[in-house]
Amino acid sequence: MKRACFIFLLCELLFLCTILAGCAFRDIDKRFFVVAMGIDKSNDEKRPYDVTLKLAIPSPEIRPGKANFQIISEKADSIPEAVRVMKSKVDKEFDFGHCRMVVFDEKTIRKNQGFTINWFLRRRDIQGITYLGIGKPSARDVLKARVQSERLPGNALILSFDPTTNTSPYIMTSMLNDFYMRVREDGIDPYLPIIEPIKGSYNISKVALFAKGTLKADLTRDETRILNELMSTDRRGQINVASGGNQLFVNVDDLKSGIQVMLPKGEKPYIDVHLDIKGFIEGSGEKLATDQELKRYEKIAGATISKRVKRVLKTIQKMEADPLGLGLRYQAKMGATEQQTKDWERIYPNMDIRVHTDLKIKGTGTMY
Amino acid sequence: MARYYFFIILMNMTLNIILNVPMVLVENRFNGSIMSILLSIPIGSLLAYLFTKGMSRFPKMDLPTILENNLPKYVYKPFLVFLSLMWIASGSFALISFSYLIKTYIMPEASLELISGLFVFVYIYGAVRQTASLLYKAEITMVIAFPVVLFIIFKAMRSDLFNYVHIVRMIHFTWELPNYSSVAAATYLFIGYINLAIFNRYIDSKKALRWFWTVPILGTGILLSSFFVPIGFFGINAIGDIILPWLMSADSLRMQFGFIERTVFLLIFFYVLMTFLFGMVTWHIGLELLKGAVQSMKKKTWGRSFLLIVGILTIIFQLQVNHREFSSIVKYWFNFRFPVEVLLVIMVYLFSLRRQNV
Numbered sequence: 001m002k003r004a005c006f007i008f009l010l011c012e013l014l015f016l017c018t019i020l021a022g023c024a025f026r027d028i029d030k031r032f033f034v035v036a037m038g039i040d041k042s043n044d045e046k047r048p049y050d051v052t053l054k055l056a057i058p059s060p061e062i063r064p065g066k067a068n069f070q071i072i073s074e075k076a077d078s079i080p081e082a083v084r085v086m087k088s089k090v091d092k093e094f095d096f097g098h099c100r101m102v103v104f105d106e107k108t109i110r111k112n113q114g115f116t117i118n119w120f121l122r123r124r125d126i127q128g129i130t131y132l133g134i135g136k137p138s139a140r141d142v143l144k145a146r147v148q149s150e151r152l153p154g155n156a157l158i159l160s161f162d163p164t165t166n167t168s169p170y171i172m173t174s175m176l177n178d179f180y181m182r183v184r185e186d187g188i189d190p191y192l193p194i195i196e197p198i199k200g201s202y203n204i205s206k207v208a209l210f211a212k213g214t215l216k217a218d219l220t221r222d223e224t225r226i227l228n229e230l231m232s233t234d235r236r237g238q239i240n241v242a243s244g245g246n247q248l249f250v251n252v253d254d255l256k257s258g259i260q261v262m263l264p265k266g267e268k269p270y271i272d273v274h275l276d277i278k279g280f281i282e283g284s285g286e287k288l289a290t291d292q293e294l295k296r297y298e299k300i301a302g303a304t305i306s307k308r309v310k311r312v313l314k315t316i317q318k319m320e321a322d323p324l325g326l327g328l329r330y331q332a333k334m335g336a337t338e339q340q341t342k343d344w345e346r347i348y349p350n351m352d353i354r355v356h357t358d359l360k361i362k363g364t365g366t367m368y
Numbered sequence: 369m370a371r372y373y374f375f376i377i378l379m380n381m382t383l384n385i386i387l388n389v390p391m392v393l394v395e396n397r398f399n400g401s402i403m404s405i406l407l408s409i410p411i412g413s414l415l416a417y418l419f420t421k422g423m424s425r426f427p428k429m430d431l432p433t434i435l436e437n438n439l440p441k442y443v444y445k446p447f448l449v450f451l452s453l454m455w456i457a458s459g460s461f462a463l464i465s466f467s468y469l470i471k472t473y474i475m476p477e478a479s480l481e482l483i484s485g486l487f488v489f490v491y492i493y494g495a496v497r498q499t500a501s502l503l504y505k506a507e508i509t510m511v512i513a514f515p516v517v518l519f520i521i522f523k524a525m526r527s528d529l530f531n532y533v534h535i536v537r538m539i540h541f542t543w544e545l546p547n548y549s550s551v552a553a554a555t556y557l558f559i560g561y562i563n564l565a566i567f568n569r570y571i572d573s574k575k576a577l578r579w580f581w582t583v584p585i586l587g588t589g590i591l592l593s594s595f596f597v598p599i600g601f602f603g604i605n606a607i608g609d610i611i612l613p614w615l616m617s618a619d620s621l622r623m624q625f626g627f628i629e630r631t632v633f634l635l636i637f638f639y640v641l642m643t644f645l646f647g648m649v650t651w652h653i654g655l656e657l658l659k660g661a662v663q664s665m666k667k668k669t670w671g672r673s674f675l676l677i678v679g680i681l682t683i684i685f686q687l688q689v690n691h692r693e694f695s696s697i698v699k700y701w702f703n704f705r706f707p708v709e710v711l712l713v714i715m716v717y718l719f720s721l722r723r724q725n726v
Contacts, residue, residue: 124472127630128619164624177601177620178529184606185534233528325533328603332536336604 031095032056035069035154038139039079039116041107047075049108051082054143055090056098056153069153071144079119096125100158102132102176103139103195106208110215113190114183120176128177131161133195134208145197157195160204169225169237170205183213186341187327191227194218211321219315226312230257230273230324238282241301248301249283250361261329261351270352271326273309277357281364289368294361302357310355320349370575372503373420375510376567376649377583380560382510382517383642385594386614386635387465388698392553393595394607402542404550405591411551412558413584419713420580422720423564424573431565431716432660438719448661451565452654454708459650460682461698463487466643468691469612473636484686487647488679494648495655495675496668500570502652509645513638520618520635521593529620530600538596538604549699552706557594558587559709563649566656611691651675 038052052073059068072089076082087094108116120126135142147156159165161173172193182190194206205221207228219227228235229252236252256276263269281288288294316323327344334340393401426434431451435444467484475483494502524530561583564573598613601620610616614635621631628634655675659665665674689697 124476128616128632129622129630162624175529175620177616181529181601181603181606184609185603186605188603325531328531328533328537331540332533335540336537 032092036101067153103135148200188325209321302359306355373576377560400544403546408554416561422717425720452657456654491647495651
């Protein structure tokens with residue numbers, strides 16, 4: 001019996017060996033990891049897509065600023081075609097499993113976003129949480145930039161867009177799956193952060209808004225921050241509320257935004273924004289000793305914030321862009337058929353915006 | 369042993385979150401899917417209750433014995449063969465859809481035949497075990513996998529990209545007439561109870577009835593999350609572009625602090641475990657039912673070679689059809705399965721009433 005068992009095991013081992021050899025797996029040293037992709041529009045009309053790949057070159061030591069990479073690019077009439085042609089330029093197989101960053105230039109993404117990102121969605125190895133952005137002056141310049149603190153190639157951009165590592169409220173994060181949802185649904189519009197390479201790093205502080213399927217315009221840095229706060233992400237920062245002669249900085253601990261589309265009968269429809277902010281004072285020109293003073297500043301600062309938010313929303317409304325999904329909220333109230341989409345397009349440009357801010361200053365730090 | 373009843377039911381519900389059921393529901397989302405879901409909860413629970421109640425009057429007996437006692441020979445034997453084929457088909461369909469999934473997400477370089485071949489081997493290995501050890505396996509797998517699935521559902525609902533607005537928009541389409549194929553697909557979630565046909569030998573169904581109220585609750589939660597969570601991520605239009613909505617939704621999640629960043633791999637890993645279990649259970653029951661009809665199947669070699677032939681047929685079937693054809697075949701199968709299920713349940717319930725009178 002024992003002997004039969006032994007023979008059986010031996011046969012099994014031999015059988016397993018045959019599987020091991022032929023499972024069609026490529027080893028890790030036979031793969032080239034693509035860490036970022038850039039898509040530019042080329043001047044060549046027949047081959048409009050200029051695709052750039054940032055390939056990681058593994059190095060035995062991981063040290064800041066020592067991240068090695070290689071940039072290759074190719075022009076073709078489509079993205080998959082470009083990638084296929086590029087395979088002949090390298091010695092190994094591309095692996096897109098670590099491609100967490102895709103950068104477009106303004107001209108490629110201006111129209112037909114659904115078609116442009118289709119390849120990324122269809123590939124199973126490109127993750128749904130891939131970050132998207134617009135590169136200025138071009139996507140290739142963003143990929144080429146060498147970041148001084150970078151330990152792994154292409155990691156700096158990913159870390160800046162990750163809200164757990166970088167909480168700057170100026171950085172808007174746009175992910176592939178979410179972007180697709182925004183492109184496909186009526187009543188919400190996509191947005192993309194703008195990445196500008198500077199010496200030794202990146203500057204990401206603006207956002208480009210889309211409306212009705214085309215790239216409309218960029219928001220300024222401060223407008224971007226306010227939009228980001230309205231999106232109720234985890235990103236926090238300081239709010240500068242100048243009131244009178246005093247400069248006051250509030251460090252935001254907790255910010256909740258409630259946005260509603262109000263459709264009162266017989267009245268003009270309006271957008272109701274309610275902001276709940278809790279925070280500590282980080283800087284003040286004056287001494288704030290008493291509770292009355294705090295309460296007074298709460299009120300003044302709240303009014304300033306409301307005014308600012310209203311101005312930003314007006315700007316966005318004028319572009320007819322809808323990154324906050326107000327149209328979806330309208331549909332949630334009225335129904336989600338084509339009729340409602342048409343109605344919303346008529347209503348939205350003329351809507352009033354009412355903003356109410358509840359600012360709670362919890363303390364003033366270590367000083368009065 | 370009553371708790372195994374719930375593990376089997378849970379297995380069926382959880383597995384169908386990502387496999388073919390949401391495909392049908394999403395396709396009909398504007399034509400009464402929500403109404404069908406709402407209808408299928410009482411229908412599914414009622415069928416489950418009747419069957420369990422019926423089986424509880426036959427303690428320690430399985431379906432072949434019950435049919436043998438109540439029906440003439442030339443009726444029950446073909447019927448058992450037919451039922452056995454239905455069971456085996458459900459396992460095979462899970463195998464085929466899952467090997468497509470593995471091919472797209474995990475091993476794009478391996479061939480489909482290889483993947484489904486490995487599945488077939490595991491299925492056969494499990495299916496020829498004893499019934500009791502399959503029940504133990506069901507418990508172990510579900511205790512490991514179900515919390516992970518719950519965790520992923522919970523994580524999905526807490527995600528920044530999950531918009532409740534889309535769900536509210538979808539709810540506007542509630543008042544549509546329900547359609548048959550959605551009902552047939554949605555009731556499939558509840559069908560775990562039907563494995564009592566063989567497991568009744570070990571499971572004390574009278575005890576299981578005491579906790580029966582958990583079945584509609586679990587079913588409602590799982591069915592609704594299976595349908596609505598992907599819609600929360602992709603909205604009501606974009607969801608129609610996606611073949612496996614749940615996997616794309618899991619791909620929108622990120623485990624910042626986990627050692628695997630991509631949630632979809634975690635999900636697939638635990639679903640592989642569940643697909644193995646599901647296949648083993650369905651093929652085992654298919655084989656046991658066949659044993660009731662054909663005496664010679666009781667021999668080990670006969671049973672095993674039968675399963676081997678079934679496995680080879682499954683692989684050949686998979687090679688013959690592409691993914692679209694396969695999906696439409698699965699839809700037809702759902703539609704066909706529902707009346708068979710109802711027939712079987714009513715039959716068993718009527719027999720049980722007769723038994724009480726005697």
